[in-house]
Amino acid sequence: MTYDVVIIGAGPAGLTAGIYARTKMMKTLIIDSGRVGGQLVSLYPEKGVHNYPGFETIQARKLSDKLYAQAESLECDIKEYEKVEDIINGDQELLVKTTKDTYHAKSVVIAIGMGSFKPRKFGVPGETELEGKGVSFLLPPKEQIVGKKVVMCGGGNSAIDMALVADSVTDTTIIHRRADFRADEATVKQLKESNITTVMNANVKSINGTDHVESITVEQDGQEKTIPADLVVINIGISADLDDLKKWGIKLTDDGLVDVKFDMSTNRPGVFACGDVVSYPGKFKQITTATGEATTAILMAHMFVKKPYWA
Ligand SMILES: Cc1cc2nc3c(=O)[nH]c(=O)nc-3n(C[C@H](O)[C@H](O)[C@H](O)COP(=O)(O)OP(=O)(O)OC[C@H]3O[C@@H](n4cnc5c(N)ncnc54)[C@H](O)[C@@H]3O)c2cc1C
Structure with missing residues (x-):
């Protein structure tokens, strides 16, 4: 079977591309190397998203659930935990090779965001030893942290947002290595109005405990x-790995991201890209920009595949 489009990545960009593809009745496959939802479920599931139109605030994992449900209800085929390794030119079609199979596609949309991502670590004693025993890189669901002493490390929007979530049910402290937070003014204002204790200009030296976290120095x-x-949440950034792209014959920009034209096409015929993985002057890495670019990418893929008379 040949898909009209294979979408690589099931974050907001990939899921939106899938939703639009099905409204065009394109036979659609979405493949993700991890869980559906991208950064929203892997990096900040508990955080509130305050800037997605239509929702005053929505928890990231709930926004992801909604996108997933919409893509499923429109009958996108979706495969999780299957990593795309290559995009090969076949006989008049593209072959998408994964860790499990090879899929035939008339077009491909690359929506792999930051690729495989890993949270950044401090590299201090106790951090690795106590991972899963009170050291975490994500805020656990609220119900699991009621009454605990939570220390959030980081000074960006995400760290403050998660600290604010934790503060509603815990005794929360935020530690930042600088004198000022690197977050939106509105978020910092909320922090100042909360009960969170702030520890500024502080460098983490160690995380302490034997079987479980007891303190942080x-x-x-x-x-x-x-x-x-009781719980130390480390939110000091992410290191991304986009090495896969180099093998796919895609022209990249100097910063290693996909070089797209204004219509989200790449240098390879029938291959489009969208979301955090693309770069162009004025690019912002946000959910709305990812979904907007996905719309363009899939409508261009539709024109490429179906060649409608008006195009
Ligand atoms: C902590 C934090 C907080 C944020 N908060 C906000 C916010 O409040 N509002 C906002 O608008 N934006 C926010 N963002 C940015 C937003 O999350 C991203 O812009 C958005 O997720 C980009 O979507 P995407 O679909 O392009 O990529 P991603 O969400 O990264 O999804 C890409 C998917 O591709 C998969 N993938 C990677 N490589 C492969 C491969 N080889 N094969 C198959 N699948 C692969 C990944 O597993 C992943 O699921 C935040 C980002 C971070 C890190």
Whole structure:
């Protein structure tokens, strides 16, 4: 069987591409190397998204659930935990090779976001040893942290948003290595109005405990300070791995992202791209830009595949 389009990646961009493809009645397959939902479920499931139109605030995993449900209800074929390894030119079609199978496609949309991503670590004693025993890179669901002492490490929007979620049910402290937060003004205002304790200009030295986290030690103004903690959440960024792209014959920009034209086409005929993986002047990595680019990418893929008389 040949799909009209194979979409690589099931984050907001890939799922939106799938939704649009089905409205055009394209036979559609979406493949993800992990779980459906992309960064929303893998990096910040509990965080509120405040800037997706139509929802004043929606928890990231709920927004992902809605996109997933919509793509499924429109009968996209969806495969999880299957990594795309190559896009090969076949006889008048493209072959998408994964870790499990090879799929035939008339067009391909690359929506792999940041590729395989891993949370950044401090590299301090206790961090690895206590991972899963009170050290986490994601905020667990609220019900699991009621009454705990939570220490959030980080100074960006995501760290503050998660600290605000935790603060509603826990005693929360946020530790940041600088004097100012690197977050939206509205988010910082919310933090200042909350009960969260802030520890600024502080460098994490160790996370302490035997079977479970008991405290975290920081250096502040040349002095060491130990803060009691049941849960330490580390939110200091992500390291992305986009090495796969280099093997796919796709022209990349200097920053290693996909070089797209204004219509989201790439240098390879029938291969389009959208979302965090693409770069162009004025690009912003946001959910709305990812979904907007996905719309363009799939409508162009539709024209490429169906060649309608008006195109
Ligand atoms: C902490 C944090 C908070 C954020 N908060 C907001 C916010 O509040 N509002 C907002 O608009 N934006 C926010 N963003 C940005 C937003 O999440 C991204 O812009 C968005 O997720 C991009 O969507 P995407 O579909 O392009 O990529 P992703 O969400 O990264 O999805 C890409 C998918 O592709 C899969 N994949 C990768 N490689 C392969 C492969 N070889 N084969 C198959 N599948 C593959 C991945 O597993 C992943 O599921 C935030 C980002 C972070 C890190």
